[in-house]
Amino acid sequence: MGRRMDMRFDLAQKAQDDGAFVMAATPPAKGCGGQYCDRCEVRDQAICADLDEKQRVALNRIGRRVSLQAGQTVMWEGDSSTLVANVIEGTLKLSTSTGDGREQIVGVVYASDFIGRPFGARTPHSVTALTDARLCLYPRGTFDGFAREHPALEHRLLQRTLDDLDRTRAWMLLLGRKNAREKVATLLLDMHRRLRADRAGVIELPLSRQQIADVLGLTIETVSRQIGDLKRMGVIALAGRRGVRIVDAGRLEGMAEGE
């Protein structure tokens, strides 16, 4: 565990520095009269979708756009909860760690997803950008107040949270009861469902091997071996470090279920 732990602390340190830098360097919030929303890429999927023009302008007034680079951390596990946000673009991870540095990724969020902990004092997990990303960021207290006054927003947030909970519980079955082969197969299928493949059918994974291991509760070596096996068996094909093409989806699905 020594090796792994050291690496963790390096990463955490690095991310923290980067994160602090970016947050400080972001221009101050300014009222932007809703013009962002009009051309917002996710406005029909995000929790603000059911707000009318006037409400959206009001919400916009309390938020601001922020850009993140891959690797930057927006929120830290255990910190007091001061920010929430909509993801406009990019992929981020939610993660927790044990005291001795073992990490578990507890969620991966995509464009239009919501992050942060509204109505609560503490952030229960860290949030880190896996790719470059853009957020629509709100101060938590202000957002809470706005949400309480807009049931349509709260309802959307509830729906989203219920869906997250379902997905998270489904992932518990994977963590507790699936073996390495089933875990890797399930993840590849899951990513294939969420990410768009290019014309060659290749998807670009937003996760490194170590991060895949952290999602699946495995080590990087086991992940590497499983992916290698799947490639040798002709079920998937690899394109560089992050590219994957699913060659035999049926067989991969069978493997995900342990057949």
Place this chain on the structure above:
Amino acid sequence: MGRRMDMRFDLAQKAQDDGAFVMAATPPAKGCGGQYCDRCEVRDQAICADLDEKQRVALNRIGRRVSLQAGQTVMWEGDSSTLVANVIEGTLKLSTSTGDGREQIVGVVYASDFIGRPFGARTPHSVTALTDARLCLYPRGTFDGFAREHPALEHRLLQRTLDDLDRTRAWMLLLGRKNAREKVATLLLDMHRRLRADRAGVIELPLSRQQIADVLGLTIETVSRQIGDLKRMGVIALAGRRGVRIVDAGRLEGMAEGE
């Protein structure tokens, strides 16, 4: 896996029969004018806490009380979502299974908790009584409508769902990254926090060894060995099959964190 699987199917079958029987045998719903709520044991903790008298009467009119015996299942994974409920008394488990019968308990719910999947078509996991229990049961569609018209109720539901999600994600760290000793220690501490100990300091676990294994992603044998070790080390004492007394809480906490 053969042995385990057979047992699973027996259990599932048995529970299903029992469950069907009880649900059919329950007297039909009748308007009860809110008199149940007045003496409800959980009315200040459940999601109905913030409703006023009139609203509570209206909610009560769409619900009914149901008693369950230990082992009975109220909802099945994958079924269409037709019921939601408040838990008045007792402990229940939420569980999912793989196609070949491996089970994972994805949640344990106690008095005042909410069960079922509002605003969704499918029940994502089964719900089974671990002890005798009493529920305040609502038809899902009717409940959904009521909730949409009562933001105070939806807000409580949101808060509860956010808390559940936090707890569930914390459990993912345990499933993915903790070893058997840490898992068992964590569970015992968690139960000790939730359940009231008698004057001798003994808590009665609502879970059998197999169910503990299903919560922790272990086998019954590993759970048994770990509990045996903790007893031999003098960290806990056992009283019958279900009784546990924590002798050295500090040491147990250390073990839960992997020290």
Place this chain on the structure above:
DNA sequence: CTTATGCATTGACCTCTGTCAAAGCCCGCA
């Protein structure tokens, strides 16, 4: 109080996954 039944414990063994260590190979950079 005795007995039967099912849950729990214990033991022996094995396998999957983790650990440690050494190459290998992308990919950005010069």
Place this chain on the structure above:
DNA sequence: TGCGGGCTTTGACAGAGGTCAATGCATAAG
């Protein structure tokens, strides 16, 4: 185009936890 560093792969080995099987022991029925 060549180089360097970090990520990834591969190999050898160890050990935690799973599997199979037998025994022990609460609990409830008689």
